[in-house]
Amino acid sequence: MQAAHLTELTGRTPPGVAEALEAVSGFDAALTDGLARLGPRHTDALRALAGAVSRSPLGAATAEAADKIAAGSIGPAELSAVAAARAALLGAVHDALLERLDDALGRSRADRQAPPADPEHGPAPAPLLTVARSWLQELAITGWRGVDDPLVSTADQALEALWAEPRLRRLAVLLDGLAAELRASCPVATMERIPRRRWADLWTRAMLLSQAGSWTGGATAVSGRLLPLGVDVHEHGTAVQVQLHAVLEPADGGPARLVRAAVAAAKVDTIVGPLVWRLLSAYPTLLTALAEHRAVTITDMRLTSGGDLLWEEERAEAGDLADPFATARVRLPDAQAPAVPPLDRHPVRIAEPVLVEGHAANRDGAFDLGGERLIVDLDRLPTSGPLTPQLVKASTACIGLLRWDAGRWTLQPLAVEAVVKKRPVRAHNGDWALGPTDPKVAKALDRSGDAVAVLSERAGRLLRK
């Protein structure tokens, strides 16, 4: 990425984004106070939300829902309509931002194809969806400010059932993450500040997922050579996901493509830091490729229309060494990015791999790239890997993800080349995938004992008695 790209990216916000976000913020304020307690400001905000989508197919349903909610009738149909409207607005914001990014970087993006049918995924069980929706309804009626322990606890049984249903894993992971945050914040009325946008986002996405379950859809088989760029780690108390960003060189000789491959595991809150890799030990080929910086040969692995490889170990074979920085320099600029599935469109999902080099780090960590400033997200350096703020500040090259949140573009580092004490150093988020390579970290891990082994042993004894 060059200074000129950055100028274009971070220049004027695309038209319409501010207006769309204002309508979203109005709804978020209403959801904070609770839909059962709407003042005139909030009913205006609901009507403004409906107004913002009035010329879309959602227009009539949202206008009707806004009126009904204002009149105190707050049922699943009304809530689904306003959730859809909010999601549509943020989807439009996502599109404007991603288009700006593609233009700025000169990135080509595949056209959206309808996903093939998914014969393995039958319809999700309706009773579970109903239970999830009714909790979301209670939350919306009460408002974040009114959330207390008993209201959070009413979700416990539903969550247990959701986790037991693989077809509803996305909803289970999302609702569990939301419930844990609410529980830790109870009583919410005493919080100094409420994460309004975030919780409304989670509520909205959960409403969408509780309509008919997941929309991941089917996939088509691909073969070729996978060249890793970097790995993004996601984590909350009971789930961890690592998402590889890579360039795929298709075996049929087609153009190189940007793809992602994510694997995830359930966990508990006391399993943190480098230990999370242990939960993913069912994926040794993937972990080896990450830890040793190897290419992976994939054979007939399924790829969704959204660019996600559905990882299967049997279809993957670790190959030669493949330096992610070489891939970023040589293959990334021409790789074609995938289309984004319609319902996944939200600014939070924008995570576009880029290579930054020739920069200087400011004291606050931001990169100065030919006089242009790029904010670096130093809070997002997971403890499961070797990246630290010091390393990022000492970097001469950085592979990262461009992200956008609340009006700011940031770079989330995934890997750096740096000079420390005059010696070249390389560090990647996935370096510890097979265990920490830093002796100090390995020693600390030994001292705290093996949490995964302790809990698995207890689980084995107590759950199968």
Add this chain to the structure above:
Amino acid sequence: MDSGEAGWEERSAVRVTPPVQPRKLAKVPFVELAEGRLQGVVSSGSDVARVYVSSIAAETHDFSCSTNNNRPCGGLTAGGGRRCKHLNALIDEAVRQYGAERVARHLKVEAEEGDELRSRLQGVHRKAPAAEVFSRFLRHLAYLEVPASPEPLPEMHWFPAWGAVR
């Protein structure tokens, strides 16, 4: 201050729950701040098959300790004011996991570090049901038995793995 702090409420990806610190789990495999109590499960020092369910109520700070089969802990005397070693281990591990301040806030007591917290918890023994806490522990363990699903989880973009608090 981070220049983005002003817009915290307008951001999608922010850290809401403070991070949990790693700790040894063999002695006290489960600790939680929930249901108006600090509660958890403590291993028996002598019998691998036995665990104690210990809890301390917020506000009153009354405490309870019994085996998961509801047998009273021998370290507690009826109506007595002294905590057994299981309860003290529970407090210590909770402080390790959550930090003294968060534990104190949950129990509604003013304390900034562990020793102070221990000395300010002046409740008496009052039996609380163990079965509920034990079943929450089983539910906690059940996460480790959830079969993996290869489906990508786009929702996890709202949950970045945050770095250490610096």
